[in-house]
Amino acid sequence: MALTDEQLAAAFKQTGALLQGHFLLTSGKHSDRYFQCAKVLQHPEHTTGICERFVEAFRDANVELVVSPAIGGIVVGQETARQLGARFIWAERENDKMTIRRGFDAAPGERTLVVEDVVTTGGSVFETIDAVKALGAEVVGVASVVDRSGGTVDFGAPFSAAMTMQVTAWAPEECPLCEEGVPVVKPGSRKKPA
Numbered sequence: 695m696a697l698t699d700e701q702l703a704a705a706f707k708q709t710g711a712l713l714q715g716h717f718l719l720t721s722g723k724h725s726d727r728y729f730q731c732a733k734v735l736q737h738p739e740h741t742t743g744i745c746e747r748f749v750e751a752f753r754d755a756n757v758e759l760v761v762s763p764a765i766g767g768i769v770v771g772q773e774t775a776r777q778l779g780a781r782f783i784w785a786e787r788e789n790d791k792m793t794i795r796r797g798f799d800a801a802p803g804e805r806t807l808v809v810e811d812v813v814t815t816g817g818s819v820f821e822t823i824d825a826v827k828a829l830g831a832e833v834v835g836v837a838s839v840v841d842r843s844g845g846t847v848d849f850g851a852p853f854s855a856a857m858t859m860q861v862t863a864w865a866p867e868e869c870p871l872c873e874e875g876v877p878v879v880k881p882g883s884r885k886k887p888a
């Protein structure tokens with residue numbers, strides 16, 4: 695059974711994938727939420743339930759090949775391909791360009807689903823789509839665990855996200871939590887920044 699919206703939200707919270715607080719992001723901005731998709735995907739039963747949602751969305755798309763951008767997309771791409779009975783390969787950065795390597799190939803017109811963990815601007819997915827098309831395969835859809843664009847990205851193919859999430863981030867000098875004197879935390883580190 696695919697996870698419902700409520701079960702998915704609960705899984706994000708229970709696994710610490712979605713944190714609430716006052717966070718310093720890698721961009722230097724501050725946010726009241728922090729999302730680390732890998733935290734939920736470390737539990738295979740959640741990964742299975744999330745990918746069942748992708749399978750429901752693309753059941754009738756006759757997917758033959760799943761391609762994911764490395765590293766984030768690999769876990770969900772592999773499981774989605776398993777459920778669809780499709781083949782799975784990945785794209786990875788080589789000289790800053792998303793490339794399909796390792797002798798992986800695709801047949802002309804092969805029906806391909808691109809699967810990612812988190813879409814923010816969609817950059818890695820766009821590059822993966824280009825790499826798939828360069829092999830002559832056809833992109834029939836895109837699936838992502840989380841869409842942080844708030845539904846604004848257009849991949850030129852049907853796009854299904856298990857969850858849509860708006861990102862609120864502020865420059866430190868405009869941060870309301872700093873204003874309130876709430877200590878800021880850098881996610882993923884045990885130390886608080888000076």
Ligand SMILES: [Zn+2]
Nearest residue numbers: 724869871872
């Ligand atoms: Zn702040």
